[in-house]
Amino acid sequence: MSVSMFGPDFPFAFDDWVRHPDGLGTLPEEAHGLEVGVVGAGLAGMVAAYELMDLGLRPVVYEPGQIGGRLRTHRFGGDGPVAEMGGMRFPSSSTTFFHYAERLGLANRPFPNPLTPAAGSTVVDIGGETFYGRTLADLPPEFAEISRAWDAALEEIGFTELQDAIRERDASRLKKLWDELVPVWDGRTFYDFLASSEAFRRLPFRSREIFGLVGFGTGGWDSDFPNSMLEILRVVLTDCDTDQRLVVGGVDQVPRRLWTLPVSPHSPWPTGTTLATLHAGAPRPGVSALARAEDGRRFAVTDRWGTVRHHDAVVATCQTWLLSTKIDTEEALFSQDLWMALDRTRYMQSSKTFVMVDRPFWKDVDPTTGRDVLSMTLTDRLTRGTYLFDNGPDAPGVICLSYSWMSDALKMLPYDVDRRVELCLGALAKIYPDVDVRRHVIGEPVTVSWEDEPDFLGAFKGALPGHYRYNHRMYRHFVQDDLPPAERGIFLAGDDVSFTPAWAEGAVQTALNAVWGVLRHLGGTTSAANPGPGDAFAELGPVDLGD
Template identity: 60%
Template sequence: MTTPIVPDSTAAAPQPPLTMFGPDFPFAYDDFVTAAAGIGSIPEQAHGKRVAVIGAGLSGTLVARELLRMGLKPVVYEADQIGGRMRSVAFDGYPGITAEMGSMRFPPSSTTLFHYLDSMGLKTQPFPNPLSDAAPSTVVDLKGEKHFARSLADLPAVYSEVAEAWNRTLEEQAQATELGDAIRNRDVAAIQRIWGDLVRTHDDTTFYGFLCQSDAFKSFALREIFGQVGFGTGGWDTDFPNSILEILRVVCTAADDHHRGIVGGSSQLPQRLWSTPVDDAAHWPAGTSVQSLHDGGVTRPGVVKLRRTHPGTITITDEAGTIDTFDAAVFTGQGWMLLNTIDTDEKMLPIDHWTAIERTHYMGSSKVFVLVDRPFWKDIDPTTGREVMSMTLTDRMSRGTYLLDFGDDQPGLICLSYTWADDSLKLLPLDPTERMDLMLKSLAEIYPGVDIRSHVIASPVTLSWETERDFMGAFKANLPGHYRYQRRLYTHFMQDRLPAEYRGFFLAGDDVSWTAGWAEGAVQTALNAVWGVMTHFGGHTADGNPGPGDVFDDIAPIDLD
């Protein structure tokens, strides 16, 4: 049930697609990384210098790979496993079938991300979001009423009314078409003008407050349906307390549309960034990979202590008790780790940046998966003539249920439940079997004639990101009034603006990005950090291919102060 921002129908020629170009920092990261000249170099005297990379998720492994390419020696620390929230859980004896406990769907508008997917030889396929072309059918179950649909037109008229209300609200209150056209055409001046006005107007506005300001959503019933079912990936109500700017960034860049999954599991991308040789690297011989630069081919253990030491170096203690010192370090983990699980010297960051980290707001999220003997949901009910089970959106405990088909002669996978925020917290006391039982109870009310349990062939797998010690949440979601905090963290890579005593320690990753929860943001902030480290060692970008820091003053996020 997607509602993409459509291009201007009066345009004389076809317009390019929406990409995640801005809107806060409209830099063409996709063009930057695909330029033949490369993304930069460092002086020969800096070759081989060691840089600590803390965290081996997507951002950390990408930072390490690009630093290696420049001739530096990345030293990667990881407290959990390579991949971070790109965590694919395999089932013994069933190769190729993985449960995506974190990232599982990626919009084609993530063009920089897809560059790295392509370069690592990974394939994608359409992800079966509700009412998408990849989902054979969808069932919407609200307040005990069940509706079967293959498209929005199959649902009762009130759902089309909700969709129209959302489109009208975006147009009237967010200049959706004009902003979308500016992003399509990479018109930086227009993006900065429109988005700047939206930031100034709505920094203090919740998502729910934004809806309430619209005449189209005067009806509470429409707001309730929109919250419970939503568009694209499902209901929006768990996002209602968050800043509307968070939502506008998603819809104006098509981040919630036409999703694709990574064949074989999303964790393959960070794993390949770690293990695949970089044959065009400066200084290092052909065949060198990030992994090959590490003793035993494994990351160092998690970091437990960070401090600044003379002269301008950064000293790290890891879980094994090893102490090592570096000329620079990049931190790609969840920011809250710097407050609690890592004993961090306050001199690592300016006080305003510490304030921004302390104000971080994370969304909790839980998933429950079961492996089944076959994609039985495609069986046809002789009474109704429809599939016996569908992609499901409901106000019951399961909220969102996804059916993943690996072929008629292969086992199938069901994400019984995908929940957020308060809905995720409701599951915390329950073990995997209890969670499965609860979701099967919900689904039995929707599909009373379907015995899902009889098809289950492996123990359920589940994860709640808010209880993971090294994450403490699924991803960041700014609350109203948080724009200034986000700006401080995102722009931290511009360290010539910082006092000298705070330089050399760089922030990157999902926390720092403007589009937390979308892998493209982790990629973009990784490239910012790479540019920052390169500059820290006296390097520069190639002629004709300026980096994000080279053009920063021209396209910097607006400063509300």
């Protein structure tokens, strides 16, 4: 079997659950049509809303902006080539995410990551030196030595055995191996892992510097150096950093098409029912307040215009900080331990700047060198990562001039889009002094800084050492049998609740956790032949380190 995002913290086969012919479960007839508030129309919100509707419930989706959340696609000229402002590369191991993308009829193709055939060629520019290659073998031997050191360092903590258990979906073996690593590595950073490994201790500091700036797979790793090593180990174990795909035509089509996808034949709703028809075409306005209703059972959800609606359950998919900063959330809905976890969530900054160009001129060959005139570029300069998107030889292309995180993203934060473009073009001119990129630019540029977006406050979670217990509190919240009644019926979802933040698969899996939670809360059951995540939680749930 191939590697998928099967665990490692909770090795439950979400992809099998959603594909099973018995469906996700059934509700008693008296529960059909009960309303469930869904806060946020990002990927988690739309997956949860669609599956809840398919069960016979009536989701009420609240969204302050546009459907898609951080799956935000900009189309130049309104319907032209796309720029993915948020999520843009999706590992093949994201099998549950691709279940929905394929059901919606969406095509995908390889993402042009460095040193992959999809990129064509790659330039690594570091310390004023520039290296060109199509594969790792084309770069100086130092790079291959660092790549081997990375592989060897991972083997020091049992990488192959862990990944084999994921590949074979051997839940008991995976849990045993992973649960032993959690207490060892929860308190240690990614950088500590590198610096203390036998493989990297043999190499000079420059090797760690190059690894941080260039990395292997998707690019540089240094913005993740302060993060818990568990965070990084999950990424590489589940192949999130390899064989990545892009969604042709824009990834926002996944949540947008879920909005208009008719219910399945087994749904209690009439044939042709969609989320759009249940909402008269548009989500409700964004949420300003969440509280327990006066009857003590339902929830009172207040939208930005002051309209109050009552729902029998709530799924909150917004980034967790918004429950403290933008939404007036009744404190008694969550325990103080859970509030601590929600507020301690740490988000990473991220910035992107895109331009549309007249054609994929980067494929022109320099007659002197025989090389592509412009390449996918990794650098220690301001741009950090530059990606090239080809839509055909006679069609406009798109350049992501800069994709950066953390301190590199903050360098862009004060500036408008024109200044950002100028800074990026200036940096690229030092790497490609004979290439006039700006003469190919057409249309209007576009940029984003996710930390400056009031409905997001950051790009994605980056767990620090010691944050495992916080993640455990958030993740396990959907299993509510042991909670006091005052805390039941509201469920958390989204990639920041998952153990795999920044990946669409984490958003989908936590959305499905919430669906199971709502199903159980409203008296429903799963099929004995297709038990859900909550049914398996006692056996497979993440290891509890205690408080």
